[in-house]
Amino acid sequence: MKICISQKSRFSGIALMMVLAVIFVLTVIAAGFAFSMKVEMQLAKNHLNESEMELLAISGVEMAKYVLGQQLNVVNQPYDALNQKWAGGVGDTNDLLADISLDDNVLGNGSFSLKITDLERKANINAADQMMLQRAFTLIGVDAVDYSTAIDSILDWIDNNDNPRLNGAESDYYLSLDPPYLAKNGPIDDITELLLIKGITPEMFWGLAGSDEQNRIVLTNYNATGSTFGVTDKPVFQGGLYDLFTPISSGLININTASAAVLQLIPGIDENIAQRIVQMRDGPDGVEGNEDDIPFRNTGELINVPGIDNQIISQISRYCTVRSTFFEVQITTKMGKYQRTYIAVLRRANPRDIQTLFFHPR
Numbered sequence: 001m002k003i004c005i006s007q008k009s010r011f012s013g014i015a016l017m018m019v020l021a022v023i024f025v026l027t028v029i030a031a032g033f034a035f036s037m038k039v040e041m042q043l044a045k046n047h048l049n050e051s052e053m054e055l056l057a058i059s060g061v062e063m064a065k066y067v068l069g070q071q072l073n074v075v076n077q078p079y080d081a082l083n084q085k086w087a088g089g090v091g092d093t094n095d096l097l098a099d100i101s102l103d104d105n106v107l108g109n110g111s112f113s114l115k116i117t118d119l120e121r122k123a124n125i126n127a128a129d130q131m132m133l134q135r136a137f138t139l140i141g142v143d144a145v146d147y148s149t150a151i152d153s154i155l156d157w158i159d160n161n162d163n164p165r166l167n168g169a170e171s172d173y174y175l176s177l178d179p180p181y182l183a184k185n186g187p188i189d190d191i192t193e194l195l196l197i198k199g200i201t202p203e204m205f206w207g208l209a210g211s212d213e214q215n216r217i218v219l220t221n222y223n224a225t226g227s228t229f230g231v232t233d234k235p236v237f238q239g240g241l242y243d244l245f246t247p248i249s250s251g252l253i254n255i256n257t258a259s260a261a262v263l264q265l266i267p268g269i270d271e272n273i274a275q276r277i278v279q280m281r282d283g284p285d286g287v288e289g290n291e292d293d294i295p296f297r298n299t300g301e302l303i304n305v306p307g308i309d310n311q312i313i314s315q316i317s318r319y320c321t322v323r324s325t326f327f328e329v330q331i332t333t334k335m336g337k338y339q340r341t342y343i344a345v346l347r348r349a350n351p352r353d354i355q356t357l358f359f360h361p362r
Contacts, residue, residue, distance in 0.1 A: 052110060053333040057342035060112040060331035061356060063105065064344070068116070068327060069351035070096045079322035081256040081281070081295035082288045086116045089289040110335035118324035120254035123265050125194070125245040126158060126187040132265050136244050139264055142204055150199030157184050157197050169198040188247040200241070207240030248345060248357070252321035255302065256281055256295045268315045273307045280305055296322050
């Protein structure tokens with residue numbers, strides 16, 4: 001009798017353990033399923049947020065188009081300058097854009113902010129000749145021994161043939177690298193292409209001061225010897241080629257928005273004249289983007305800058321403008337704790353014709 005009771009208890013214990021094991025397995029499966037559902041729900045929510053944030057960014061692009069278009073309609077302002085609303089300046093309290101804000105525009109469940117930068121504030125790398133490139137490399141402090149290779153290689157990269165210049169490089173050079181690639185033999189589309197060109201180092205491109213853009217470098221400069229090209233100890237300008245050139249612009253430099261460094265790329269303008277141009281347009285307080293700025297209404301007004309005469313104006317007029325045509329728009333969207341940045345490039349032909357050349361998340 002005792003044996004039967006003992007066997008019954010043992011069987012009951014085994015059954016209980018099996019039940020517990022089944023419950024444990026089911027619990028694990030249920031937990032895994034719940035976790036998967038949570039992940040799927042979060043992914044779906046993120047996708048929804050991405051879609052809504054992209055729509056917010058598109059709305060931001062449309063606002064940028066409106067602002068840039070209306071700027072052309074502002075009376076007595078036949079120029080683009082840093083004190084205007086599109087550039088983040090104070091604008092005119094009486095103009096069409098007085099009530100427009102570029103920051104924290106609420107729309108639906110989110111908001112967006114705009115930063116508009118004209119591309120004519122830089123020189124166009126595709127239109128740069130040997131003299132302008134030489135001035136650029138001298139400005140950033142590159143030794144003449146080194147920039148001769150870089151300049152010839154840039155011009156070889158852009159031209160439409162495979163005939164290398166004296167110190168340049170064409171496809172036969174780049175195909176010998178690891179990994180190999182072809183010379184562009186066409187206009188530069190993205191300024192980071194310079195990092196693929198023989199003789200261009202990251203220091204030349206970004207400058208000794210560095211740049212937040214360094215985190216976005218995806219291209220690497222390769223050369224056969226693995227050597228880098230030197231930079232002088234005390235460059236005049238702490239920036240790099242990235243700060244001086246753009247691949248997209250009208251080809252002219254806006255004297256109301258260009259930095260003193262970019263102005264020095266123009267033949268006939270040295271460091272002193274460039275600083276005087278900036279000081280004159282900044283007004284009495286010497287601060288850009290506020291009420292007392294005095295933008296140039298046309299390039300002929302450069303005659304008022306000490307050191308510039310009619311001969312110099314005649315020389316530089318083909319390089320300059322007071323209007324900008326191409327603009328980069330940075331749109332920062334926010335929705336709850338989520339934030340995303342998008343980039344668009346616009347071409348403004350007239351108030352009713354502003355094209356989006358490209359738009360993408362950053």
